[in-house]
Amino acid sequence: MIYDCFVNPSINTMMVHECNSIYDKLKFTDDFMFGAVLTTHLDICRELLELILNVKIRKVKLAQSQKSIKKLRESKGIRLDVYLDDDLDTVYDIEMQTEMKSNLPKRSRYYQGMIDLNIIKKGDDYDCLHKSYVIFICMSDPFKMGRHIYIFENMCRNVKTPLALNDGTYKVFLNADGTEDDVSEEMAAFLKYLKDGTTATEFTRKVDAAFEEMKESKELRGEYMTLLMRDREKYNEGLKQGIEQGREMEKKSTIISLIKAGVSIERIAEALGLSVDQVKIIVS
Numbered sequence: 286m287i288y289d290c291f292v293n294p295s296i297n298t299m300m301v302h303e304c305n306s307i308y309d310k311l312k313f314t315d316d317f318m319f320g321a322v323l324t325t326h327l328d329i330c331r332e333l334l335e336l337i338l339n340v341k342i343r344k345v346k347l348a349q350s351q352k353s354i355k356k357l358r359e360s361k362g363i364r365l366d367v368y369l370d371d372d373l374d375t376v377y378d379i380e381m382q383t384e385m386k387s388n389l390p391k392r393s394r395y396y397q398g399m400i401d402l403n404i405i406k407k408g409d410d411y412d413c414l415h416k417s418y419v420i421f422i423c424m425s426d427p428f429k430m431g432r433h434i435y436i437f438e439n440m441c442r443n444v445k446t447p448l449a450l451n452d453g454t455y456k457v458f459l460n461a462d463g464t465e466d467d468v469s470e471e472m473a474a475f476l477k478y479l480k481d482g483t484t485a486t487e488f489t490r491k492v493d494a495a496f497e498e499m500k501e502s503k504e505l506r507g508e509y510m511t512l513l514m515r516d517r518e519k520y521n522e523g524l525k526q527g528i529e530q531g532r533e534m535e536k537k538s539t540i541i542s543l544i545k546a547g548v549s550i551e552r553i554a555e556a557l558g559l560s561v562d563q564v565k566i567i568v569s
Contacts, residue, residue: 416453433463
């Protein structure tokens with residue numbers, strides 16, 4: 286596969302060197318590398334899910350990295366780190382969260398809703414909605430209670446005995462910075478691996494070996510560099526548009542001030558090299 290950064294002579298050489306330097310410093314916890322490892326090594330993906338949920342999963346049959354979902358033109362789209370389902374049609378979204386943000390609960394709500402929209406089609410019965418898990422792997426504690434894992438489902442609050450809604454949706458938050466004795470030794474070892482790279486179990490050694498193998502891939506390096514450059518181009522385009530919009534707003538403000546001062550639109554148009562109609566459009 287040939288990538289833009291290798292065939293486009295207009296791309297700045299310094300940017301290529303910078304992208305290479307960033308790639309060389311990537312860790313397994315980077316969302317790009319995390320997604321690449323799990324979607325390429327489905328056995329690791331399955332074992333990780335079994336560790337998190339403490340269930341047996343016979344087979345992971347689909348896995349996509351950086352899956353984009355946007356159902357309506359006006360809606361906010363999402364890009365999922367790892368999106369997959371199993372042989373029982375349970376859907377999983379696994380997100381690597383290296384920076385703690387206060388909006389994770391509502392983000393998990395939105396992700397689950399968008400996943401449902403992606404599953405159900407017009408005319409389908411609601412029974413077509415699959416069981417789904419949105420899983421955030423966090424490097425610090427999102428709820429400040431010291432637990433390594435928090436599992437949420439919809440429950441009734443005004444009955445004496447626990448009553449689950451049984452809508453098939455679950456939100457799970459892992460915390461690599463936990464202090465409670467609430468997960469298996471193997472799960473604790475995986476979380477420690479995320480924090481400091483310690484490979485104390487067979488599973489963490491397997492994950493680390495897969496990560497090192499993927500990182501050596503020239504194709505993956507090229508893909509990362511292309512994505513990074515495209516992201517930066519979009520950022521620069523947005524910045525340029527913002528500057529131009531600011532200039533237009535400044536121009537509008539100046540014209541309005543001149544009109545208030547008694548200067549005719551005709552004289553303003555002549556001074557700016559614009560037509561009278563163009564000036565009217567700017568101030569409208």
